[in-house]
Ligand code: AMP
């Protein structure tokens with residue numbers, strides 16, 4: 535039975551669970567998914583502090599200050615960030631404070647230095663606009679016992695900073711999936727055997743490179759099982775090396791050719807097959823099943839089909855294992871630059887270049903769409919999605935596109 539792409543995504547993701555937690559050093563937690571709520575043990579900031587370089591004062595002492603009628607106050611002391619005031623503020627006095635320095639008892643305002651004569655022993659206040667302002671209360675950012683960073687969050691720069699602020703030197707994060715990648719085909723060699731390619735006898739197993747890189751892109755760890763011949767025994771032996779991995783990805787041998795053994799080998803090893811064909815192009819033959827506890831994704835051998843199916847199903851699978859809550863890439867609305875016809879009622883994923891114009895995003899195809907044309911994948915920044923019921927899409931009509939690269943970048947400063 536052939537499934538739609540939506541059904542296939544559901545079937546593939548249903549048995550996938552987030553992996554257990556491990557503790558990693560704070561800096562290594564960058565990019566990982568937090569497995570537990572992190573509770574703050576402290577209050578931050580730990581003291582009422584100044585948000586300005588200026589003079590801590592009482593609002594009532596300065597409320598009538600102006601440039602024509604300044605108020606002069608005695609300066610009791612100077613407090614830098616990292617120091618503490620040694621005294622409380624008395625009426626008609628000021629304490630000179632720097633940004634971040636504790637505000638002394640009795641003060642409710644910090645007058646910015648720009649509104650004063652910057653005096654050291656006495657100070658002239660020339661504006662009342664800061665009366666009652668510029669004091670950051672203690673505990674404004676973090677309170678003890680409260681969640682500082684919630685579980686399920688992907689740890690980016692800001693989250694890392696908060697974790698550091700609350701002293702989380704070891705961070706509980708979901709384990710990164712270890713992904714075994716195996717390519718099959720008698721015609722394949724690694725790039726180290728390029729002489730055979732030059733002689734015209736072999737082709738490079740580009741899937742070994744594209745899929746391993748895509749695993750890394752999705753945040754998995756690669757266990758490269760290399761290339762295996764189209765021989766069931768060799769296949770069985772090689773798959774044994776995937777033991778202990780969280781996912782097995784194979785490429786090739788899932789079609790109906792005389793030497794397409796992948797399915798038979800997996801079944802002979804006791805795999806439960808959940809899915810075999812998807813109503814999509816490229817990449818219709820796609821195997822998915824569970825080999826005991828390990829999910830197996832059987833990508834087609836054609837380089838573009840392998841990449842597209844991995845993009846659609848493999849990356850969300852890895853993201854789910856990583857504990858990510860948002861696992862699917864968001865599509866964007868684009869308009870077709872040219873007329874597009876599709877030959878079969880399948881969901882098509884066409885390699886395209888999306889550009890942002892003044893009137894919105896436009897997509898043009900990278901050229902011929904054969905599933906062996908990896909250079910057209912290398913030129914694309916998106917996959918244009920043509921639903922099965924849109925046999926003809928006219929130029930200017932709307933479609934959705936799945937960004938491949940960081941299509942969010944621009945050569946011009948866009949703020
Ligand atoms: P298969 O799915 O094994 O029938 O292969 C389909 C097509 O993809 C054939 O033209 C293969 O030569 C090609 N192919 C299979 N595996 C790879 C690979 N790892 N790298 C590049 N091309 C491949």
Ligand code: MG
Pocket residue numbers: 718719720764786787793835
């Ligand atoms: Mg093959």
